[in-house]
Amino acid sequence: MTHIKTINTETLRDWLETEKEVSIIDIRPIQERAEWYIPQSIHINAYDKLKANDKSAFQGLHLQKNIPVVVICAGGKTSLIGAEILQNQGFDAYSLEGGMKAWSLSWNTAKITFPNFKIIQLRRTGKGCLSYIIVSNNEAIIVDASLSVEVYQQILEQQNLTLKYVIETHIHADHISRSKQLAENNTVPLFLPYPNKVTFEFEPITNNTIFELGDIKIKAIKTPGHTLESTVFLIDEKVLLSGDTLFTNGVGRPDLKANNDEALEKAKKLYQSLQTLLSLEDSVIVLPSHTSQPVDFDNQPIQTTIGFVKNNVAMLQLDEKDFTDTILQRIPPTPTNYLSIVELNLKGDFSDVNSIDLEAGANRCAIS
Structure with a gap:
């Protein structure tokens, strides 16, 4: 019997990070792939x-026999069958342990550098969640x-x-927030936007709260x-760390945990918030909390x-009524498990939660 080789997500992440040659074969149904x-x-x-x-x-x-092949499915079971078939055909084939569910936590980074500060963008590569470490003069703030x-x-x-400090742009609905744990582990203040319904202690962020970090200042703007x-x-x-208010090609959805009337009211608020952001200098760089790719x-x-967004995201050029009509x-589709995730983020206790199952799937925060 063939011994079916497997690979974990950390190893595959390292291969991609170091640009190792690898063929990755996705055998899921096309709607899951999409x-x-x-x-x-x-x-x-x-x-x-x-x-x-x-x-x-x-x-x-047609694959090259001298390049490793990794077969992936949703949970790491059907891919075992695929890896075995390819192994028997002479390929150096592996099944990805845990499949796309496990891949959800894989990440990579990018960096933007300025004369007196830098920003590290940490990206959950499958799920599209973006978090940030802002650094100035060896001091850091972690966001989202x-x-x-x-x-x-x-x-x-x-x-x-x-x-x-550890800070957040909002209460997230598609991933478990690690901010509370991070603040506790490092004995630093956790700042959250106010008003908010979390059941644990935090420092409130209000409009124009200023964070001083090394040689720079970071200003909060309510949106x-x-x-x-x-x-x-x-x-x-x-x-601008724009949270889920403004994305590179769209805007945040206003309907989660809202009925139709509440969604309309939130869409109107979103329009006004976006007008505030669009009044900033055109050169201001926008770094969102999610990407849909x-x-x-x-x-x-x-x-x-x-x-760029002012000129290229069509809905940002609409008046309030057309904007709200278009948005609604x-x-x-509603994100999977979003109510469970929001409730957990309000409680701040994930000790008995399987985050891989809960967070599986792409984020659906944006409207473009």
């Missing part, structure tokens, strides 16, 4: 054949922590940074709409500018 996928992967319509243990599932697939606490700790230690507490952060007048291992920050007509 939701989210691993960068560089190739989709093969082989799922039904593999379920039937059909040895011809990969017929017509969505990865395991160990990832941030490792970067803080490697770069000899002193964590000063209700996506959620009522949504807040963005203007760093040194040069960079899988994030390549290319070290390129996911960013845009106020000037384009609401995407």
